[in-house]
Amino acid sequence: MTLSEQQRWITVQEKTFTKWLNTKIGVRNLEVKDLVPDLSDGVMLIHLLECLSHESLGRYASRPKLRVQKFENANLSLDYIRSRGIQMTNIGAEDVVDGNRKIVLGLIWTLILRFTISDINEEGMSAKEGLLLWCQRKTACYNEVQVRDFSSSWNDGLAFCALLDIHRPDLIDFDTLDKSDHRGNMQLAFDIAHEEIGIPKLLDVEDVCDVAKPDERSLMTYIAYWFHAFSQMEKVENAGRRVEKFFNNMQGAWEMQNAYERRMRELLKNIRGQIEQWHTAKFEGTYADAKAQAAEFSEYKRGKKREWVAEKSELATLLGNIKTKLSTYRLRPYEPPAEVSQEVIERDWSGLTKSEMARAQLINETIRDIKNALRKSFADKANDFAMALNTMQLAISGLDGDIEDQLHHVKKLSDNLQPLDRYLSTIAEVDAMCEEANIEENDFTTYTYDELAYELTLVRSSVQKKLSFLENQMVARNMTNLTPIQLEEFESVFRHFDRDASNSLQELEFSAALASLGLVFSEEEMHDYFVETSGGNQYVTFEQFIRFMVDVTEDQNTAEQVFQSFREVADGKPYVTEMDLRHSLVPEEVIDTLLNMMPPHNGPDMSRDRGKAQYDYISFMEKMMGGDDADDDIPAGVLQDRTNIGDNRPRRDSKVNGVHG
Structure with a gap:
């Protein structure tokens, strides 16, 4: 052990022993501030021994001035200690008077062992081993705590917290502690032990936490206080339990009698109240009310009735137990009052059974x-x-x-x-x-x-x-510019998309109806047509739909319109592919005919169309429009007939306020 370590444990011991001594002489309103000097005249030592032994050591110099008086006081104390059978070696009065720190600390430790620790007994072990075993048993259920000694096992504070938790769980919650906060846990345990249990603070947190190996004697002295405090608590609790058990045994028979009478009165009250309730019950004349009363009656059979049957049986058993217990203790036999006798309960139970049958018959008849x-x-x-x-x-x-x-x-x-x-x-x-x-x-x-x-x-x-x-017939009668076939077709389409039979079309229904007739527009164009046709309403009536179709059928295709349609299908390219035509929803038979008629395209093309057949719709349309190199092999009117199938679209600029230019 190095000199600094030796000095440290001497300092800790002196501080701890001073606090221990003050707890003993405090009953005389005395206090030691500096242990070794304050004991040198022998006066405080005599006070300590008298407080520990509850005996008087006789006359002594209470205010010694001379060295010889101090020696007499010290020898008086040492002689008394030896008379109590306490072994001491190599200690004399001069060690006390001259303030030999180690010898004085050893003397105090001897007194601590004799008067604080020696009475600790666990399975016949020595005081130290018994105290250690007590600590180990009390903390065995805490995985974070391993008590092996009275030194390093305690410097994280958890062992102290575990002792508090096992004895007074109302004061601390071990599971919520921050196990890494050693100083915080130690301080918490010391504070609770002092404030709630009355264990004096013999140690400071730094005496235990800040050292690798705390002083064993100081820890044993402090932990012994914990042992005595909790042992005293257990003694008081055990004594209380014995008193309680004695009282319960003495009062058992009387409580059983009171319980019988109270429960019997309650049972009779419930039975009579149920019979009265059935006699005064009325039906409202509705099935819900009758069924509710039937359900209530069924619930009574499953709930209250069974509880009462069980209670009736238990009360009969309880009465028998009361009589047996009184007979066992040779006490006066118990006879219940007449109003709660077994004869009364049997009479009322018979009345309950009859009322129950009448109630069931009345409910069934009412339903x-x-x-x-x-x-x-x-x-x-x-x-x-x-x-x-x-x-x-x-x-x-x-x-x-x-x-x-x-x-x-x-x-x-x-x-x-x-x-x-x-x-x-x-x-x-x-x-x-x-x-x-x-x-x-x-x-x-x-x-x-x-x-x-x-x-x-x-x-x-x-x-x-x-x-x-x-x-609609009245509307159709006024539409003289439509053929019967056209009117029939338009009406059929309108009926098909009029899902709710409201004789009107919502915007999506209007769009779908036009698409089925080959009229396909962009979303913006379709919305504009809908707003214009509906007059700003949320729907298009049959008459508005027919008038729109009249306007559309009056708008005949021209070669210029068809040429513009080809440009839109080709997305502005000077040629068109078979895929372009298919994407534009041109019918299959029209595509086949057009591909056979249009010449191949030989000019520049788009990279995405390379490898695909490309057709020169510009040359084709120039021929159809009567150019100098028109092909006489193309039948007249074929373009008009073919393109009308896939492009019956009214142009936005061809219709103003419902009138075509």
């Missing part, structure tokens, strides 16, 4: 009556509704005569649909009540709600279709 009333209510409404639908269907099928008169009658029929919707809602409510009542058959009608709803849908569709047909 049967309500179900039958629901069947009749649904049947009456369903039959009336079906008759109204049949009358309306006959009225639609029997319409004839002038279109205006038919349209007037159909509109009146359409107005009658809304009352039918409301009446169907009423039927739906009754049907829902029937479903809730689990009614699966009804001998009073052949109709179901789903059938009636479906038939109403058919009637509504018939009215709507008839109304649209008549309105």
Whole structure:
């Protein structure tokens, strides 16, 4: 051991022993500040021994001035220590008076061993081994703690925290500690031990944490305080448990009697209250209420009834146990009061059984009556509704005569649909009540709600279709510039894309309808056409659609338009490929004919088209437009006929406010 290490543990011991000594003489309002000098006159040593032994050492010089008086005090103390059978070697009065630091520390350590540590006993081991074994057992369940000695095993603070946690888990939560914060853990343990348990702070954190091998004697002295504090706590707790056990044994019979009477009164109260509740219960006349009361009755059978059966049995057993226990202790037999006797519970239980049977019969009878009333209510409404639908269907099928008169009658029929919707809602409510009542058959009608709803849908569709047909016929009658075939085709397309049968097309439906007729535009152009045709509305009516198609059919293709279309198909190139034509949705048979007619292209081309057949549509169109080198082999009008199939598109600049130039 180096000189510095030796000096360090001497300093720690002196500080620790000073604090230990002060805890002992503090009852006399005395305090030692500097251990060795303050003990040199023997007075404090005598006070310490009297406090430790609770005995008087006799007369001594309380204020020694002379060296001889100090020697007498020191010898008095040492002689008393030897008289107690405490072995001391190589220590004399001069060591105390002259302040031999090591000898004085050894003397104090001897007293600590004798009066603080020696009474620690674990399985017959020595005081040191017993204290170490106690620490190991108390911290065995903490994986982070390994107590091997009274030195380095303690310098991370976790062993102290573990001792606190195992004895007083209400003061510290070991699992939440930062295991790497040694100083913080140590300080926390020291503070809690001092403030909550009363263990004096004999050590400072730096005495343990900042050294590789803390002083063993100082640690043992401090840990011994922990042992005594927690051992005393356990003694108090054990004594309390013995008192509690004695009290429980003495009070057991009395508590059992009180419990029997209290529980029996509660059971009788519940039984009588249940019988009264059934006698006063009323039905609202609805299936939901009757079913709720039936469910409540079933819940009673599964819950309360079983609890009461068990309670009745347990009370009979409890009464028998009370009598047995009193007999065992030779105490006066117990007879329960008359109002909670076994005879009373048997009488009330019989009344409960009779009331229960009557309640079940009443609930079942009420549910049967309500179900039958629901069947009749649904049947009456369903039959009336079906008759109204049949009358309306006959009225639609029997319409004839002038279109205006038919349209007037159909509109009146359409107005009658809304009352039918409301009446169907009423039927739906009754049907829902029937479903809730689990009614699966009804001998009073052949109709179901789903059938009636479906038939109403058919009637509504018939009215709507008839109304649209008549309105469209009036529109068509005024369109004299369309052939019947064209009108039939346009109306068929309109009907196909009118998904909701509203006699109108939304923007997407309008676009799809035009595309099916070969009219394909850019998204922006299509939106402009829709806005213009609809007049700014969110839909296009049949009349607006037909007028748009009239305008389109009046716009005939010219050679210049076809030439411009070829340029658009070719994306501005001086030639066109088969793939260009296919991407433009030109029909297959038109592509085959055009490829046979157009001459090959021999000029510059795009890199992406190399290796593909390229056709000179410019030369082809020049021939078709009557150029000097026109090919007489091409039949007249073939271009007009072929291109009309794939390019019936109105030009944006050819239509102004619905009028073509």
